[in-house]
Amino acid sequence: MDWSPTSLPIAVDAMGGDHGPGEVVAGAVLAAREHGLPIVLVGAPGPVSAELARHGASSEIPIVRAEEALEMDEGALASLRRPRSSIAVACHLVRRGDAGAVVSAGSTGGVVATGRLRLRGQPGVLRPAIAVVLPTRPRGTVLVDAGANADVKPEMLVQFAHLGAAYADVALGVRRPRVGLLTIGSEPGKGNKLIRRAHELLSAANVDFAGNVEGTDVMAGSVDVIVTDGFTGNIVLKTLEGGVRYAFGELRDTLSEGRLSRLGAALQRRRLRELTRRLDPEEHGGAALLGLNGTVVIAHGSSSAAGIAAACRLAGRLVEKRIVERIGERVSADARSHRRWS
């Protein structure tokens, strides 16, 4: 192949997601046509080529064959049982240097396990972690880990700070991201044992550590990166999702009480819908699985074509800005500075 490194294609897992290949292929076509991204689709050639033909895109996007697929309800173990799954083959393309990144709308557990198995952690990184961008003002906030590691050690939280800082730099353009540690109470001694130790380590680490942040700060935009374990991070993310859905449901009821209010509600229904979508953190490009020898973006399982295209755009940006190298630099710089002082 004679692609230059920056034009390595994005390997899109055509079999992941709740809607089957239809929506994923449509998203891949959108990414190729609207955003000019080089794409390969990985999956069962029959259905995938049929979908491509529907868009008249058969000659535009190559297909790489994968015999199997991980089901959405299959857990992490399935990645061992299915070495030829579409997500495994997509990872293999990156490993071999034939693709620059993987995009999948498969189950998070399956993508994380397959990514760890096929791409391996990058040197010096203890554990890969999931980063998502929360739509705070004036700019987004990176939450890491959003669900890859349910049990962590304090040293891993320090590394999540590096992963998140590299991601904030690359994805949000923040040169010196401020990092907060999610806990209960803002003073240094507050939290559980894990957090108290992580606070000490972060204070000595090579990051712009802003100290503790609380749940009320998650959507406040007061820091650029919020560090937490994958258990808490996933619960926070899903609590926000459910909380916003609840608040808007209540609001709809409130707005439709009374005649004048009904008028107002009708005027605003469309705006309300747009806002709901914008608040869904999984709508803007998906979650990045960071710390592996390759770039993996996990799109929401129920992603529309536009969601898949956004995930491809995010993956393209992460490759272009060399996220893997940037993480490597931060992690090894921190390790060096620790050696120097200890």
Add this chain to the structure above:
Amino acid sequence: MDWSPTSLPIAVDAMGGDHGPGEVVAGAVLAAREHGLPIVLVGAPGPVSAELARHGASSEIPIVRAEEALEMDEGALASLRRPRSSIAVACHLVRRGDAGAVVSAGSTGGVVATGRLRLRGQPGVLRPAIAVVLPTRPRGTVLVDAGANADVKPEMLVQFAHLGAAYADVALGVRRPRVGLLTIGSEPGKGNKLIRRAHELLSAANVDFAGNVEGTDVMAGSVDVIVTDGFTGNIVLKTLEGGVRYAFGELRDTLSEGRLSRLGAALQRRRLRELTRRLDPEEHGGAALLGLNGTVVIAHGSSSAAGIAAACRLAGRLVEKRIVERIGERVSADARSHRRWS
């Protein structure tokens, strides 16, 4: 004293809260006059009696002297340093049988530490925990622990289920509350080590265990009680608070774009304000500290007079429905059934 047990007064900590005694005394007067609750105010006689006089209530509500007060920013250790603080004296009244319950708008850490020290845990209860009622539909959901215990063991989570079930029974009138365990992923094996073990124990415990729930379920009203550790619970609660504030802020911006929308927004501003208030979980009576030899209700530090009155009403209800005995019955029944089977 010749009060009957049900008419034991509620000892209100006049010195707790962000607004000083003014708002607390106003709330106590409201509780006494509007809801007919017997109240004693605990605090510095000078300021408290001045506030009572402002309401013309000097002869209606007795004052019990307390020389000191815990500051809002003082942590748990202050409860040891200040044995004569208003919250400590209020607890002492309950201990001595001169009051039925304590209401305080002091710092959560200070109230929890003082309560543990002065009232002690009730027999068989490993750790007291904080329960709050989330305003879900069709009826509220109890979240426990909302912040008393940052580091827990699986056995404590089982007890939190009993505390929460007793509370749902007493506060929400749910005879057989369904209990969910907060984690990531709905299948039994999902979560961290703590949760996996707690899941096993809860499956064997004497509660109506509905299995795992996720962050998206917190505001869905699908279970009556959500069990979690105090670290996660507090972060969930504060994330919801911040998330709802954020969503409404975005909404305000959205609603005020465009001329027709501005009209609609004007119509709805008041309703929106009401809704925001209703969604604040700390506005309806506050948090209950369960598992002590006495009833303690923690009102929000920034409580208005109405918030303090609501906390007094909740405290009165918990005493009337004998929450302490109900918790004792559940915890000992579970201990007995375990002895029988093991």
